[in-house]
Amino acid sequence: GIQVEQSPPDLILQEGANSTLRCNFSDSVNNLQWFHQNPWGQLINLFYIPSGTKQNGRLSATTVATERYSLLYISSSQTTDSGVYFCAGPPGSNYKLTFGKGTLLTVNP
Amino acid sequence: DAGVTQSPTHLIKTRGQQVTLRCSPKSGHDTVSWYQQALGQGPQFIFQYYEEEERQRGNFPDRFSGHQYPNYSSELNVNALLLGDSALYLCASSLRSRINSPLHFGNGTRLTVT
Structure with a gap:
């Protein structure tokens, strides 16, 4: 099955800092999604982003499908951004999502 | 617009017992998927129900079974509980006709097996 790798596994930031989270896939992904737990x-x-770039407030995501990776950008981080960020995607057009292990983000005041 | 609702929120069971978890999908959704999330891990796909039938299944034993009702709500049943079944069980709903639409998750049921 498809392998999903996320980096970094842990990230600690001060409020106001920016960050980039990465997701690599072992195979092509049609329905890449980012989640916050x-x-x-x-x-x-957070995002359904099979390709291209989307923005929602302080968050944006970019997927380069041909190179099998996606990036999640968080700008001006807030304490409420803390939690685990997952990327997930199926190998095809179905609903059986395969999740990465997540990035644990801690934003300190 | 009601989102995905799950019940109960927490549950404690003993090894060998059976448990039933319930899920009501987001209004307008007809497909329900169940996921198991162990501590420190990402969610793992258990199975998916559409039109009251199991359509896809992940790598879970037959002790895990489910049901979908005509109103699209769903149940997850786990028999002969093991300590390793302790996890957060998440239900997700979607609309079948929109294949590439995002999933919406409920808040989960935290199951503890002692």
């Missing part, structure tokens, strides 16, 4: 376990869909 808050400390209470709630998993929120």
